[in-house]
Amino acid sequence: MNEKTQNTTLHIEGMDCANCAAGITKSLQKNGMENVYVDFSTGEAIFYLKERSALTPAIKNIIKLGYKVIDSEVKEANEGKLSTIEKRLYLSLPFTIVLFFSHMLFGHKFILNQPLTQLLLCLPVFIIGIFQFGKSAFGSVRIGVPNMDVLIFIGSSSAFVYSLAGMYLYDAHEAHNYLFFETTATIITLVLLGNVLEHRSVKQTTSAIKDLSALSVSTAKIVGLQFGKEVITEISYKDIPLGAILQVNSGDKVPVDGELYSGEASIDEAMLTGESIPVDKTLKDKVIAGTIVLSGNFRMRAEKVGNETTLSKIIDLVKKAQQAKPNIQKLGDKISAIFVPIVLGISILTFCFAVFAFHLTIQDALMRSIAILVISCPCAMGLATPTAVMVGIGRAAKKGILIKGGNTLEAFANIKNIVFDKTGTLTTGEFQIKKIECNIDIEQEVKEILLKLEQHSSHPIAQSIVKGLAGTPATKTFSNIFEEKGLSISGNDQEQNQYKVGSFKIAKHLTSEDKHNVYVLKNDQLIATVDLKDELKLNVKESISFLQSSGINTILLSGDSKSKCDAIAEKTGIKSSYSEQSPAQKLELIEKLNATAPTAMVGDGINDAPALAKAAVGISLSSASQVAIQSAQIILLKSNDLSSLAEAHLISKHTLITIKQNLFWAFFYNVIAIPIAAAGLLNPMIGALAMALSDVIVIGNSIRLKTKKLK
Numbered sequence: 001m002n003e004k005t006q007n008t009t010l011h012i013e014g015m016d017c018a019n020c021a022a023g024i025t026k027s028l029q030k031n032g033m034e035n036v037y038v039d040f041s042t043g044e045a046i047f048y049l050k051e052r053s054a055l056t057p058a059i060k061n062i063i064k065l066g067y068k069v070i071d072s073e074v075k076e077a078n079e080g081k082l083s084t085i086e087k088r089l090y091l092s093l094p095f096t097i098v099l100f101f102s103h104m105l106f107g108h109k110f111i112l113n114q115p116l117t118q119l120l121l122c123l124p125v126f127i128i129g130i131f132q133f134g135k136s137a138f139g140s141v142r143i144g145v146p147n148m149d150v151l152i153f154i155g156s157s158s159a160f161v162y163s164l165a166g167m168y169l170y171d172a173h174e175a176h177n178y179l180f181f182e183t184t185a186t187i188i189t190l191v192l193l194g195n196v197l198e199h200r201s202v203k204q205t206t207s208a209i210k211d212l213s214a215l216s217v218s219t220a221k222i223v224g225l226q227f228g229k230e231v232i233t234e235i236s237y238k239d240i241p242l243g244a245i246l247q248v249n250s251g252d253k254v255p256v257d258g259e260l261y262s263g264e265a266s267i268d269e270a271m272l273t274g275e276s277i278p279v280d281k282t283l284k285d286k287v288i289a290g291t292i293v294l295s296g297n298f299r300m301r302a303e304k305v306g307n308e309t310t311l312s313k314i315i316d317l318v319k320k321a322q323q324a325k326p327n328i329q330k331l332g333d334k335i336s337a338i339f340v341p342i343v344l345g346i347s348i349l350t351f352c353f354a355v356f357a358f359h360l361t362i363q364d365a366l367m368r369s370i371a372i373l374v375i376s377c378p379c380a381m382g383l384a385t386p387t388a389v390m391v392g393i394g395r396a397a398k399k400g401i402l403i404k405g406g407n408t409l410e411a412f413a414n415i416k417n418i419v420f421d422k423t424g425t426l427t428t429g430e431f432q433i434k435k436i437e438c439n440i441d442i443e444q445e446v447k448e449i450l451l452k453l454e455q456h457s458s459h460p461i462a463q464s465i466v467k468g469l470a471g472t473p474a475t476k477t478f479s480n481i482f483e484e485k486g487l488s489i490s491g492n493d494q495e496q497n498q499y500k501v502g503s504f505k506i507a508k509h510l511t512s513e514d515k516h517n518v519y520v521l522k523n524d525q526l527i528a529t530v531d532l533k534d535e536l537k538l539n540v541k542e543s544i545s546f547l548q549s550s551g552i553n554t555i556l557l558s559g560d561s562k563s564k565c566d567a568i569a570e571k572t573g574i575k576s577s578y579s580e581q582s583p584a585q586k587l588e589l590i591e592k593l594n595a596t597a598p599t600a601m602v603g604d605g606i607n608d609a610p611a612l613a614k615a616a617v618g619i620s621l622s623s624a625s626q627v628a629i630q631s632a633q634i635i636l637l638k639s640n641d642l643s644s645l646a647e648a649h650l651i652s653k654h655t656l657i658t659i660k661q662n663l664f665w666a667f668f669y670n671v672i673a674i675p676i677a678a679a680g681l682l683n684p685m686i687g688a689l690a691m692a693l694s695d696v697i698v699i700g701n702s703i704r705l706k707t708k709k710l711k
Contacts, residue, residue, distance in 0.1 A: 008049040010059070013068040013084060014136060015040035019147035019340060019382070023140045024062055031058040039386060065143070066136030085199070088132055089192040092125045096189040099182040100685075115167040115179060122160065122181035129156050129188035146340040152191050154344070155373035155684065160184040162366055180367075186685040187374050194692020215290030215311055220255035221247040223299060240305045249297040254287045256302045257309045263298030267291050314402060327410060335381060335667075343376040343674070350678045360680075367684060371677035375687035376670060380694045384662030387702035392655030395706055400637035401648045408633040410659075412617045413652040416597035418547055419590065419611070422558035422568055424460040424604040425621065426540055428640065431464035431517075431532040438520075438528035446520055446528040447472045453489050453501050456481050460604075461517065461532065462489070485583050487559065498523055504561045505580060514561040536571065539643035544573050546646045555593070557586055557601075557611075586611040602645065619645065650710040658705050662698045669694050 015021060021038040024045055028036045032054055033047040045062075049055060059069045068084065082090075099121050102112035111117060133149040133156070140147040159180040166179055222235045223245040232247050240246070240256055248254055254267070266278045269291045278294050281287060287300055289309040306312065347369040354365035389406035396403050403409060420426050438446050451469040454462035478491035478499070488502025500506055500521040507519035510526045518530035544554050556569045556577040565579035578589060587610045593599040594616055601608070601615035612618030612631040620632035621639035636644045673690065676682050682690075 008047055008055070010045040010062070011070045012038075012043050012045055012062060013070055014132075015043060015067060019140065019145055020067075020136065020149075021382070023065055023143055023145040023147060024067065026143055026145055027061045027065060028058055031061060033058065040382065042390075065139030066134075066149075067139075083196075083199070085132065085192060085195055088128045089189065089196055092128050092185070092189045092192060095121050095125050096182075096185040099185050118179055118181040119164070119167065122163075122185050125185040125188050126156070126160050128192075129153065129184075132192065133188070146344075148340065150340050151343055151373040151376055152187065154347075155370045156184045156187045158366060158370055158373075159187070159684070162363070180363075183367075183370070183684050187370075187688045190685065190688035190692055191374070194688075194695055197692065197696050213315060215253060217253050217255045217289075221249075223247055238306065240302055242302060242305055244302045244305075246300050246302060247297070248287075248293055248300060250293050250295050252293050254289055254291045254293065254300070256289045257304035258287055258300040258302045260285050260287065261299040261301045263296065265296030265298050266294045268294050314397070327407065339376070339381070343372065346674060346678070347372040354680075364680065368678060368680045370684045371680075371682045371687045372674055374684050375673045375677045375682060375691055380666035380669060380698045381663070383695060383698045383702075384666050385659050387699050388655055388658040388662060388705060391702050391705045392651055392658070396648060396651045399644060399647055399651075401644050401651070402635040402637065403648070403652075404633045404635075408617060409652045409655045411598060412600060412634065412649060413656040414598055415552060415600045415617060415649070417553045417555060417593050417599040419555045419557045419593065419599060419601045419615070420574065421601075421603035421608050422556060422560055422565060423534070425602050426536060426556070426568060426572060426642070427534040428537055431461055431468075431534050433465065433468040433530060434533045435531040436528060437516075437531075442527060444473075448474045448476055449499050449520060449522075450501060450518075450530070452476055452478050453481065453491055453499060456491075457483055457489050464532065465518070465530070487582060500524075503559060503580070515563055517560075517564075536568075538641040540572050543642045543646045547649065548573070548575075550649065552649075553597075557581055557589060559586075583608075583610055587614055590614045604639075619648075647710075654705060654708060654710050658702055662701055665698060665701070666694070 012024065015024070015038075021040040025036050025038045028038070028045065028047055032051075033049060036045070036047040038045045062069055098112060099118060102110060112121070129152075133153040136147065137149040137153040140150060163179045163181045163184070217237050219234050219236055220240055221232050222240070223230065223232055225231070237255060245261055246255060246258070248265070250265070260281055260283050262283065264280070264282045266280050267287060268278050269288060281298070288311065289304075290311040304310070307316070350372055351365045351369040354360040354368055355362060385406065389409060392409055393403050393406070403412075436443065436446060447469050450465050451472050452474055454465045457463075476493050478493055481489065481491040483489040484502075488500050488506045490498065490500040492498050501518060504514040504516070504519060506521060507526050508514070510521075510524075511519075513529075515531075516529035517532040519526060520528040520530070547554055553576070554574045556565055556572075556574045558565050558579055559581055560579060562577075562579040565577045568574075569577040581589070586608070590599060590601055590611045591614060594614070598616040600617040600619055601611050602619040603609075603612055604621045608620075609631040612620060617634060618632035619634040619636065622635060622637045634648055636642075636648070638644045673682070673687070677687055
């Protein structure tokens with residue numbers, strides 16, 4: 001039986017543009033890979049691999065296309081060393097400098113300008129060009145997805161072949177008029193320079209993943225027994241077993257997710273939660289991998305290790321988020337797909353028109369055609385969106401905002417309505433029992449009913465009641481426990497009395513008072529009510545005010561009573577309030593709002609999950625139920641401070657602005673540059689430099705988003 005795997009990642013060296021990625025994508029799909037995503041900017045190919053045996057032929061086909069597949073361990077080992085493309089640039093540079101300046105500064109009789117000398121100086125650079133661009137160009141043509149290397153290879157080879165022909169067809173006195181060896185060398189070297197600058201710049205757009213990865217530890221201290229004595233030994237992070245007892249000291253990073261077994265400490269969780277205030281941890285408190293122990297020391301039990309830790313999942317989520325393309329990228333992808341054939345066609349037509357219609361010399365016509373080939377740049381269009389998305393998602397991640405994809409950034413930037421759940425979203429959800437109203441002789445029974453039934457619910461109110469009644473003596477046992485999400489929870493005791501605990505809806509046929517939080521029914525008779533205290537989360541009013549000033553309509557949607565919802569809406573400044581809504585009604589309202597304008601939903605409970613999934617953008621909190629988190633596209637790690645919601649919108653809006661700026665520059669550059677080259681107003685060498693710089697401009701604009709002031 002073949003070994004099966006999922007989520008395979010290959011590290012590929014040598015991709016220069018979106019068409020390179022498209023070619024590799026097509027090749028992997030032909031080999032049976034599914035959900036293929038290739039990012040030329042990061043050099044990664046991620047796909048679903050059904051059978052391990054299919055991986056080797058897939059890698060061989062990628063190599064045939066002219067690319068290099070490197071192992072992740074090799075990649076880590078070579079981190080900081082010169083890459084292949086950098087070595088080729090530094091090898092080409094001295095030959096090109098000599099060719100370029102001898103041609104510029106000295107006459108054709110100078111020894112370095114002799115035809116044979118120029119050929120010998122150009123040949124090493126041309127051979128490097130064949131390895132760097134030729135192999136990739138032929139491979140891309142073979143699979144029907146021509147990439148940028150086709151343009152570079154044809155342009156540099158045309159100048160080289162033309163120079164060779166001039167060298168052998170004319171005598172030494174006339175040959176210098178037909179020699180363009182310096183053009184060949186300069187084109188290859190400048191494009192190599194552009195690729196090096198591009199790759200170095202792109203690394204800055206992925207700094208968030210590197211910063212998060214840097215939080216991981218390489219080793220941990222494990223507590224064990226040896227010859228009956230307790231010993232502490234160092235163990236590799238990858239080898240930490242589940243349930244292991246680990247020693248963590250002041251200044252250490254927490255190695256894995258787990259629970260304090262003994263000791264206490266003050267821990268900085270800012271990088272993962274965005275919360276700047278250190279958190280004090282004592283016995284049985286949870287700790288998260290990657291957080292830093294500021295003071296104290298403790299032992300912990302490992303509960304989540306390896307790829308299961310919160311940090312690993314955040315890193316994985318940020319990586320996956322970069323795979324989801326915004327709709328705005330589709331235009332750039334479509335143009336990039338047909339860009340190379342169109343440019344080749346324009347270059348050939350320019351040559352023909354120059355020679356046959358305008359009667360220019362062949363060398364003048366050739367220089368114009370070559371200039372068109374090297375000035376054209378599909379890379380800028382391919383880089384416009386992914387670099388901005390990587391920076392935007394990375395900046396959000398550093399602020400404790402996890403965004404699941406570039407399409408989410410685009411959708412949230414264009415949002416017109418934001419719908420808020422109340423309990424646990426606008427309010428802390430950490431209720432305290434203010435008052436229990438009932439006959440004094442049954443107060444103990446009511447407390448027992450509340451404790452025994454509410455412990456079966458994950459609703460914030462239920463959890464707060466259980467916490468508040470902890471330690472209450474309980475003798476009753478309940479059966480047939482049933483929870484109707486957002487409404488009530490019920491069960492029968494040993495004497496088959498039926499109890500129901502829930503909102504005003506379950507008691508409205510028995511009383512008209514809807515001011516209480518919880519109602520307790522016994523055999524369909526109201527026996528008690530519970531009033532709770534709750535507070536607004538930090539910066540709720542300010543966040544609501546900001547969103548409204550940005551032209552976004554804010555709406556409160558809750559299963560709670562009308563009086564409580566109206567009071568919260570008035571307190572926060574929310575304009576519209578919908579109360580006593582069931583999960584089905586919440587879903588119906590979201591669908592209705594979405595039909596008129598893009599709508600986001602912010603919620604944290606299981607009953608919010610359908611509405612979160614249906615909304616144009618679902619937003620959940622790190623403290624929410626797992627179902628709500630999985631249903632959402634944005635997760636706010638700083639769950640007690642709603643200011644991160646406003647920040648998420650600002651980051652989304654400015655990422656979209658950056659993408660539009662990048663695409664405008666990429667289109668504008670090519671629309672202007674190609675006619676200038678066709679008119680003969682652009683030297684091919686200047687064209688190669690301009691092409692290289694166009695990529696750097698796009699990436700630089702994306703990097704600017706890292707520190708740009710958002711408003």
